[in-house]
Amino acid sequence: MAIFGNLNHMSLGDLLPLLSVQDGALEIFNLEQHPRVTLYFSGGLLQCLYVGGRPAEPLQARGIVGHLVAARRGSFEFAPGARTRRCDRPLGWPLDRLLLATVTVQDEIEGLERSLPHPDTVFALTAERAPEDARLSDFWQRAAALLRRGASARELARRLGMPLEHARYYMLKLRQLELLAPVRARGGQERRSSAAARLLGSLRRRFFGDRQAWNH
Incomplete structure (x- = not known):
């Protein structure tokens, strides 16, 4: 059975349990941060994830799934029976474990928000x-x-x-x-600190060096 709708009515977290008993492809589009994303399911596993027409590495796929679970904007359509596109490294992730791990990481990120390093450090x-x-x-x-x-x-x-x-x-x-x-x-900051250190060293050499000369 084809399934379609909008993520603000049905989130990916609500969709995954339904798709665990079906084989096919879920296309998600009209997203804010990603082009079209396609997830391929077979035997209760997420076998492959394509973003912008290219297969995602496991690390990238985890991040995208996390973003999709939290997304409340975007449209989706599930095509039952669609065959999995070729993946050099099939993911083979059980959907129940994937959802639990994704929600756990998202919750932990929110809880650690003040401890996360600055993006530019x-x-x-x-x-x-x-x-x-x-x-x-x-x-x-x-x-x-x-x-x-x-x-x-x-x-x-x-x-x-x-x-x-x-x-x-x-x-x-x-x-x-x-x-x-x-x-x-x-x-x-390191560069500014180094410049300040050089300036301070120059001043020390100038003034303390002169003081040593006076002492002699």
Whole structure:
């Protein structure tokens, strides 16, 4: 049976239990932050997620599902029996667990809002071990190359195609595991501090150097 409607009347969280017993494709469009998103279901599993016509990596797919569960604007249409498009890495996520994990992360992000790092603070890796948690491990593997040289949550969100709040959340988690540390505050604070330090050093050399000369 075809299902269609609007997310402000029926959220993705309400849809997923209905789709757990059907095979097909759910198209979601008219979204604010994403182009057309297509989710393919088979055997009670989310097998593949396409965004803008391209398959999403697991890390990106988690972020998009989280955004869709919270979205209250957008239209959807479910085509029963639609065959899954080719995925190099099928997701194979049970819908009940996916919904629970997504809601849990969204609630945790809201609860940690004041603790999340500023989007423009630059962080770098302090260790080369991947975390055991699968979600954090996916983020670590995708972001490690960027974090070795230093990157902000805003840059990671843009480069990895994920929501900014999710990038901030994952970076907070890695910092709590002592795998990540800030190297420069937002707005180039480190550069300003360095300039101030150079100026202070110059003044010290000028005045204290002269005082030492007077003492002699």
